[in-house]
Amino acid sequence: MINEETLKELALSKSEYKLIVERLGREPNDLELGLFGALWSEHCGYKHTKKLLRSIKSTAKNTLTEAGAENAGAINIGSNKAIVMKIESHNHPSAVEPYEGAATGVGGIVRDIFAMGARPIALLNSLRFSNLESSRNIQIAKGVVEGISGYGNCLGIPNIGGECFFDESYESNPLVNAMCVGIVDNDRILSAKAEKPGDLLIIIGAETGRDGIHGASGLASQNFEETIELRSAVQVGNPFLEKLLIEACLEISSLKELVGMQDCGAAGITSAAIEMAERSNIGLEIDVSKVPVRESSMTPYEIMLSESQERMLIAVKENEYKNIFDILEKWDLKCSIIGKFIDGNDVLILNDNELISRTSIDALTSPPEYDLSKISKSYKNNKSKLSIKNKYDSFNIETISSHLESIFSSNNIVSKKSIYKKYDHHVQTNTVLEPGSDSAIIRIKNTDKFLLFSCDGNSRFSLIDPKIGAEINIAESCRNISALGGEPIALTDGLNFGDPSKPKGAFQLIETFKGFNTACDIFNIPIISGNASLFNEGHNTSINPTPIIGAMGIMNNKTKIINKNFIKPGHKIGVLGNFWGTNKGLSGSEFQTFFENEISGDISIDLEFEKKLQSSIRNLVRSGLIESSHDISLGGLIVALVLSIEKNQLGVEIEKSVPDNWAGALFGEDQSRVIFSYDEKNFNEIKSVLNDIKWEQIGTVTEKNIYFENIYFESEELFLRYNKGFSTDL
Amino acid sequence: MKIGIVVFPGTWSESDTHYATNDVLGINSEYIWHKDQSLNNTDIIILPGGFSYGDYLRTGAIASFSPIMKKIITFANSGGVVIGICNGFQILCESNLLPGVLMRNNSLSFVCENSYLKVNNDSLFTNQYNQNEIIRIPISHGEGNFQADKKIIDEIEEQNRVIFRYSSKTGETNLDHNPNGSINNIAGITNKQGNVLGLMPHPEKACEQLIGSDDGLGIFKSIMTNSIKK
Known part of the structure; x- marks a missing residue:
C-alpha cells in the first residue's frame, strides 16, 4: 500500500x-x-472550482472561444481582428522566490497568449503585499517588481497598467496576478x-x-x-x-x-x-x-x-x-x-x-469534483456591524486636515509611479494613455479602434461580503473603462482565495461566483478566461478573498482622449451619482482600515443604476463635451479630488459646506460615482446628454488649494506626499 | 533612399522603427537579419533597441561580434550613416564605433519615462531642430549611464559631439534631470567624423502626437534631408 x-x-x-x-x-x-x-491537482484539475466555473457567463455574441477550452479567451473586435486575453497568478512561487516567481509568472501568461497565434500587445498586473514594514515584506515586494520588470521589458511588450495594494492578510501570501493581451486575425486563431x-x-x-x-x-x-x-x-x-x-x-x-x-x-x-x-x-x-x-x-x-x-x-x-x-x-x-x-x-x-x-x-x-456547497454549509457568516471607535462626528478643521494628510501617507493611496516606471510602457508605439489613469488606452494600428484595459480588485469589500464584493469588483473594473469612454466588452478573472476544503474558503468562493454571475448578467459581459489560485494560507491566517477582474473596453479612435486630470482653472466640476459619501461607505474603506485598523460594516451597490451611470459617462466622453473624468473609489471623494488636480498642480472650489459627518462624506467609498470637468459653455449640451441621470455641478477648477464653503486644505503638502510614493522605495 | 534596420535575436524595437520611418515618414525601410550576408545597398543603417542576445555577458557585447557587424563597421568607416538607438548605442560602443561605455543606471533600476532632451543641432542627425531646442522622447533602459575617461569626455565636448543631453523641461542640464547618472547628462553622441550617432532615448517611440510626442521625427527628417542633398 x-x-x-x-x-x-x-x-x-x-x-x-x-x-x-x-x-x-x-x-x-x-x-x-x-x-x-x-x-x-487543483491547478490543473480544478477539483474545487469546476462546478462553479461552469456556471459563469463565458460567452457572448462576439466571443470566439469557450471558457477553459483554450489557453486563453478570444473575442472578435471587428476588422477581422480578435483580442486574446487572460490573467494568471504566480502567488506561491513569488512567495518562495520573489524575482523568479514573478518573472516566470509573466513568462507563463505570455506563452498562453502566443500559443493562440496572437502577438502579445500588452501586459498588466495586480500585486498584493503585506505592509512594507518588515525587511522580508520589502524584499518580496521589491523582488516581484524587479522580476516583472526584468522579464517583461526583455520581451518588448508594453506593461500598461495594473494596481498594487497592501494589507497584512498577505503577510505570508503575496499575490502576483499577471494579465496579457494579444491580437490575432480572426481566421488565424x-x-x-x-x-x-x-x-x-x-x-x-x-x-x-x-x-x-x-x-x-x-x-x-x-x-x-x-x-x-x-x-x-x-x-x-x-x-x-x-x-x-x-x-x-x-x-x-x-x-x-x-x-x-x-x-x-x-x-x-x-x-x-x-x-x-x-x-x-x-x-x-x-x-x-x-x-x-x-x-x-x-x-x-x-x-x-x-x-x-x-x-x-x-x-x-x-x-x-x-x-x-x-x-x-x-x-x-x-x-x-x-x-x-x-x-x-x-x-x-x-x-x-x-x-x-x-x-x-x-x-x-477526470479528477473528482468536490461540491463546495456541502463544505460551506457549516460556515456561519457573522456579518460584522460597522464599527467606528473614534469620534469623527464633530466638525473640526484641524482634525479633518490631519486625517487627510495622514491618509496621503498610506501606501495604498500614494503614487505607484516608482513601480510602473520600471516597466516599459511605450514599446510597440501604441500606448495612447499611459499608466496612472482609470484605465490604459492603446490604439490598434490600421484599424479605427482604441482598446482600454484595467485590472482591479477590492479584497476588503470581498471580506465583508464576498457576493456584493464580487459585484462591485466587476462594476468598478467596468467603470474604469467607461469613465474614459470605452464600452466594456470582455473580462478575465483571477481568483485568489484561501483553502476551499474549509467551510470559510468554500463559502467565499461560492458567494463570489454568485456576485460575478449577477453582475455579468446585468452588464451583459462575458468572463472569457481566468485562473484560480486557492490554498493561499499560512501561519494560521488566510488571505482576504481577492478576486481580480481584468477588463477590456473598446471605442472609436476619433474619441477625444481624456484622463483623470483637470486641465484648466475656470473649468466647472460635475459629479455623476451622489456627491457626498456616507458613513456606511466607510465600511471596508481605506479610512476605516487606516484609522480604525479594522474591516467591517455593510457594503452595497445598485447594479441597475451603475449600468445607467456607465452608459451616461461613456456618452458624455464620446460627445467630446468634457475635459476629464475619474471614478471615485479608494479614499473617497476627497482623494479623488486631490488626484484630479495633482498632475497639473491645480486647485478646486466646491460650492458646498462639508457636513458634520465629514469622515463618511469625504472618505466614504460609496459606489457609482464619477467626477468630471468641463468648459461652462458646454453646460446645456451636457445636461441634455445626461438627461435624467442624477448629476450636479459642484464647483470650479482653480489655481491652487481645495476650498469648501466651510473649510480649506492646502494642496501642496498633499501633492508632495502623493509624489513621494511608498514608505520604502521599491 | 533606403533605411536598413538590423534585427538581432532579442531585438524588439525593429518594428517600431520600421513603422516610424516607413509608415509615418514614408522612407523605404527594410529589415536586415543578423545572419544576412550583406547590407543590401541600404543608405542608412539603424541598430534598434531591445536586448540583443539577451544582453548576456554585457549589453551589446555579443552582438558586436555578429558577422553583420563586420559589414556595418566597414560601412561606417567608409562614411556610411549609422544610428544606434538604446541597445544599438550599446552595440556601437562595444564595436568601438563610438567611444565610452554604458553602465548600469546609477539607481540600479530599469527606468521608463518621458525624458526631456536639449538638442545640439550641429550634426547631420539634428539639423532640422533649433539649436538648444528641448524635445520630449521616451527612455527605456537599465544600462544607459554613459561614462568614459576624462580625456575622451574632454575630446567629445571640445569637438562638439554631444548631440543630446538630458535636461529639464526648461533646459537645465544637471543631476536633478539626469535619469541614469550619465556624465555631463550625455544622452547621445556622434563619432569624430560625424556619421555615426548613438543615443539612449527612443526617437522611434516619439513620432506621433497620438502616442504622446512627435519630437523624434526631427532625427529621421534630418538624415533624410542630408541624404537627399547628397
Missing part, C-alpha cells in the same frame, strides 16, 4: 488514490502516480489541439531540467506552510529565450502544416500533451528519451513533470515538419519530435521504445 508521505507530496488524498486504483484496475507505478498527482491520429507531437525551446517538479501539485495546491521548503519547485526564467519563442511560434503559426500549439506550463509536458489529446478526442504516445534534457541522468518521472520554462508543444501533420524546423533553426531554437497522437484513448509513455506506462486520457483528465 502507498505511504502517506508520498501522497502528501503529490497533494492527493487517500480516497483519491483509491479512485485511481479503481480507474486503472491496478496500483499505479511511480510515474503514473506522478501523472495523476499533476493532473488531479490557433487551437491547442491535434487534428488526427498520426499528427506529430514536437517540443520547442528550452531543454527540460529538474526545475519546478511538483510545482502544480505542490506549490499551487497545498497550504503554503506545508511547502515553504520546496525551493526547487520554483522555476528560473530566461526571457531572451521566450522572446525567440514568441517570434518563432508566430512565424510558424501561419504554416498550414502546423495543426495546434500549446504552452508547457504547470505540470509540464504531462499536462500540456495530455490536454492536447483530450481536446482532440484521441490518444497519445510519448517517448521521454526524445525530450532534450539538461542533465543526462533524468528519470522519465522528472522529464514528464518538470516545469522548466520557455517550452512549447506543437502538433504537426505527419512528415510535414521540414518548413517548421527551418524556421526554428533560423531562430536558433531546439526542437524534437517526442511522440505522436494515436487512435483511441490510451496514453502510452515509452522510454527509448520500451513501454513504461499505459493509462487513459479519460482516467487522467
